[in-house]
Amino acid sequence: MKSNQYQLTSLGLLCLICVTTLAACRQDMHDQPKYEPYEVSSFFDDKRTARNPVEGTIARGNLRADDHLYTGKVNGELATTFPFEVTREVLERGQERFGIYCAPCHSSIGDGNGMIAQRGGSSMKQPATYHSQQMRDMPVGHFFDVMTNGFGSMYSYSERISVRDRWAIAAYIRVLQMSQNASIEDVPAAQRQRLIMGEQ
Amino acid sequence: MPQIFTPAANTVAKASIVGGFLLVASLLSSVFYLGSTSYVTRQQDVRPQPVPFSHRHHVNQLGIDCRYCHTSVEESNFAGLPQTKTCMSCHSMVWTDAPMLEPVRESYATGESLEWVRVHDLPDYVYFNHSIHVNKGIGCESCHGAVNEMALMFQENSLQMMWCLECHRNPEAHIRDRADIYKFESQPDYDPPADQLALGEQLVRSYKVNKIQLEDCSICHR
Numbered sequence: 001m002k003s004n005q006y007q008l009t010s011l012g013l014l015c016l017i018c019v020t021t022l023a024a025c026r027q028d029m030h031d032q033p034k035y036e037p038y039e040v041s042s043f044f045d046d047k048r049t050a051r052n053p054v055e056g057t058i059a060r061g062n063l064r065a066d067d068h069l070y071t072g073k074v075n076g077e078l079a080t081t082f083p084f085e086v087t088r089e090v091l092e093r094g095q096e097r098f099g100i101y102c103a104p105c106h107s108s109i110g111d112g113n114g115m116i117a118q119r120g121g122s123s124m125k126q127p128a129t130y131h132s133q134q135m136r137d138m139p140v141g142h143f144f145d146v147m148t149n150g151f152g153s154m155y156s157y158s159e160r161i162s163v164r165d166r167w168a169i170a171a172y173i174r175v176l177q178m179s180q181n182a183s184i185e186d187v188p189a190a191q192r193q194r195l196i197m198g199e200q
Numbered sequence: 201m202p203q204i205f206t207p208a209a210n211t212v213a214k215a216s217i218v219g220g221f222l223l224v225a226s227l228l229s230s231v232f233y234l235g236s237t238s239y240v241t242r243q244q245d246v247r248p249q250p251v252p253f254s255h256r257h258h259v260n261q262l263g264i265d266c267r268y269c270h271t272s273v274e275e276s277n278f279a280g281l282p283q284t285k286t287c288m289s290c291h292s293m294v295w296t297d298a299p300m301l302e303p304v305r306e307s308y309a310t311g312e313s314l315e316w317v318r319v320h321d322l323p324d325y326v327y328f329n330h331s332i333h334v335n336k337g338i339g340c341e342s343c344h345g346a347v348n349e350m351a352l353m354f355q356e357n358s359l360q361m362m363w364c365l366e367c368h369r370n371p372e373a374h375i376r377d378r379a380d381i382y383k384f385e386s387q388p389d390y391d392p393p394a395d396q397l398a399l400g401e402q403l404v405r406s407y408k409v410n411k412i413q414l415e416d417c418s419i420c421h422r
Contacts, residue, residue, distance in 0.1 A: 032324040037278040040315065048313060100265040104290075115262050116290050124293035155289040160271045 070163060072144030079141030084164070086171045094172030097165045101157055106130070110176040125153050130173055131180045143170040241358040247317040250303045252352060259348040259384075266340055266347075266382045277329040281316060284308045319353050320344070327422050336407050337375040341384050342367070348384040368414040372400030375409070 035041065035049040044051070053059060064070040069083040084090075099108060107114040110130035117126050128135065147166045150156040161169065178186070187195055238244055258264045267273060272280035284307040291301055307314045322328050333343075340347060345356025357363055367374050373396060383390035393399040404411065413419060 029325050030323040034324065036318075036321075036324070038281055046313075100267045104262065104264050104268065115264075116294060119262070120294040123296075153293055155285060155292070157289075159283065160268075160286065 069167075072141035072148065074141075077141075078139040078145060080139040082140065082167060082171065084167070090168045091171055091175060093165065094168035094170070095175070097161060098169050098172045098176075101161055102169060105154075109180060110173060111180075127154070130177055136177050136181070140170050140174065143173050236358065236360065236362075241355070241360060243355050243358060246352045246354045247319060249317055249353070250314050251300060255347045255350045255353060257351075260387070273330045274334055275331050277327070277331065279330045284314055319355055320359065322359060326420050328420070334381055335378070336409055337378055337381065337403050338367075338371075339374075339376045339381040339383070342374045342376075346384055346386055348387060364420070365415070368419075371409055371411065371414065372397050372404055375400050375403045375407070377403065378407075 037050070039049050040047050041049040066083065068074050068079055068081075072079050074081075102110075103114055105114045105116045105127050106112055107117070112127040112129045114127070117124070120126075130136075144166050145151075146154065147161060147169065148156060148158045157166070184192060184195070234240060259266070269282035269286055270279040271282075272278060284304060287301075287304045288308045291298075291304060295301055303314060306312075334340075343357060343359075347353070377399075380390060385392060403409075
């Protein structure tokens with residue numbers, strides 16, 4: 001009789017220990033009932049937690065009234081000017097963004113011989129060089145327009161590159177065009193000698 | 201009635217007190233140890249993905265920048281996972297018939313999302329922000345490891361708080377020049393500094409990293 005009681009008590013104790021220790025193993029705080037970015041949604045039909053804005057609505061500050069800045073066109077014609085001042089910072093930003101988004105196909109000097117173009121070989125339509133006369137004569141709005149809407153087999157990059165960055169890249173394309181068609185006279189006299197000597 | 205306890209019971213009693221402490225301590229430490237094993241942290245664990253995407257191929261062999269796909273890493277807490285269109289901007293032209301890319305083509309054609317399996321998943325009470333790390337000079341590699349050599353993606357580090365704090369207490373040992381953030385040590389164009397600590401101290405100052413703040417609970421937990 002007595003040993004039975006002991007057994008019951010010890011069993012009870014064991015249960016209590018298990019309940020109190022294992023109760024701490026719940027993951028409620030780890031996985032809270034909130035969505036992480038791109039998590040699958042059980043609520044929406046397309047299973048996406050990332051939602052598009054309601055059609056026909058514009059978020060405050062996102063009105064795209066400036067045609068020049070947002071479409072690269074002025075009165076329906078491709079713009080020949082930049083919508084903001086091109087400074088050294090803009091060019092450096094353009095160089096960096098060009099390296100990320102454009103160079104894989106267009107190459108870092110813009111001759112259309114980037115790594116993807118090389119890999120694609122004859123099975124893919126090769127990107128055009130920026131250094132033909134036709135491209136050099138192209139209004140700068142053309143480059144903005146191609147990045148925004150795509151061209152030929154090139155997809156639009158408007159989701160990946162912000163509007164101002166697209167203009168910065170367009171400005172940098174102009175830099176590349178100058179650099180690939182430059183003569184020694186374009187180099188300031190002070191640095192000309194160094195270039196000829198091949199020094200840094 | 202004979203005595204229940206022999207004199208040896210004194211020793212047993214003492215030993216059981218010490219033994220009890222040891223038992224509790226060893227239980228606690230083994231739980232603590234188990235929590236840091238890769239069984240729990242899922243380090244080095246390759247998860248099945250809809251497409252066996254190789255970072256090694258895209259980063260090392262093709263030289264594509266991290267930001268080509270992870271576009272929001274500089275301005276958002278989330279680095280960004282590429283939309284299917286990003287894959288297709290090359291794969292509509294290269295490897296167009298590859299069977300392993302079928303889910304990508306199908307996703308692009310139907311508009312259904314590719315369901316990638318998340319590899320780096322912090323607990324929901326940690327508010328990690330990619331942009332602040334990237335903008336203050338912490339390279340991808342410092343947390344994600346040599347992604348440029350991963351044929352299939354896995355988690356390199358434990359991502360446990362102790363590991364985070366190791367850098368939050370000592371950012372000088374890891375901070376990089378902002379120009380080197382997207383480079384990897386094993387790549388030929390990355391030139392590791394000769395004296396990391398000296399450069400680190402200078403960068404911590406010039407990037408205005410507030411070291412005292414880095415140990416606040418609320419810097420990660422809100």
